[in-house]
Amino acid sequence: MVxxxxxxxxxxxxxxxxxxxxxxxxxxxxxxxxxxxxxxxxINSVISPYVDxxxxxRIKEVCKSIYKKKREExx
Numbered sequence: 001m002v003x004x005x006x007x008x009x010x011x012x013x014x015x016x017x018x019x020x021x022x023x024x025x026x027x028x029x030x031x032x033x034x035x036x037x038x039x040x041x042x043i044n045s046v047i048s049p050y051v052d053x054x055x056x057x058r059i060k061e062v063c064k065s066i067y068k069k070k071r072e073e074x075x
Contacts, residue, residue, distance in 0.1 A: 001070050021067050024060040 003026075004019040020027040024044075031038035044063075048056055 001067065001074075003066070003070065021063060021070060023067050024063050026063060 001021050002018055003021040006016045006019065007013040008016055016030075018029040018038075020029055020040075026043040028041040028043065029038045030041070044056065044059060047059075051059075
């Protein structure tokens with residue numbers, strides 16, 4: 001589910017990337033011109049080596065909360 005679209009500030013406001021929310025993670029979706037499909041970067045997997053297990057549990061809880069609110073907004 002799209003949480004935010006990040007666009008440049010130029011005349012055409014081109015899409016740079018999207019921040020996505022899933023039930024237990026944040027993702028960044030980037031699509032380059034040379035690629036047919038977007039590249040997905042899971043933020044949780046990027047930061048998990050640098051934080052303790054408790055912090056990761058909290059991050060997943062925050063993701064679940066945001067995901068739930070976004071689903072309610074969409075309904």
